[in-house]
Amino acid sequence: MISSIEGFRALWWTVLLRGLFGIAFGLIALTWPGITLLALVAVFGIYALADGLTALINAAWSRQDHPHRGLIALEGVVSLIAGVLTFRWPGITAISLVLVIAAWALVSGMFKLARAFTFYSVGGNRWLLGLSGTLYVALAILLVGSPLKGALTMVGVIGVFALLAGVMLFALSFTLRRTVIVTEEQTLRAA
Secondary structure (H helix, E strand, O other): OOOHHHHHHHHHHHHHHHHHHHHHHHHHHHHOOOOOHHHHHHHHHHHHHHHHHHHHHHHHHOOOOOOOHHHHHHHHHHHHHHHHHHHHOOOOOHHHHHHHHHHHHHHHHHHHHHHHHHOOOOOOOHHHHHHHHHHHHHHHHHHHHOOOOOHHHHHHHHHHHHHHHHHHHHHHHHHHHHHHHHHHHHHHHHO
């Protein structure tokens, strides 16, 4: 059976990739605010597919008895569905895109919060996961609360969200990596 530390060692890079994808998407959205809605649809679709794929890799490669394996997999499936739906109907209106992104953010945020409240207290990672989940839920509330806002406002809000969420996941990946290093050093000293 794979221990938590072995799982962190093997999978911290998937969290890093999710953070990098979020940072890239956020920078693209903020750098080119005049992007057309169709281009935004494509960029979001790529981001959702990449996020879903890396979450599924994380779940598939986690140890069998990992308590959050199912939540991570379900989050990955939701992201993949959001990405596929985005490409299936590329001509959707701005309001439809806002609602698809809001639903994705709400479900992903709730899964992150559920994991944060039951996450093993290893290396202080719980607060980053909880903060990330809160950010996802806040984005969903903002988007549902004002779906008629202009596409440029939506691009800016989503860009800031993706950038912040990406930075949090990026930081989380290094706390996971650091936990592995510290644990391995302690194990070597004890031996």
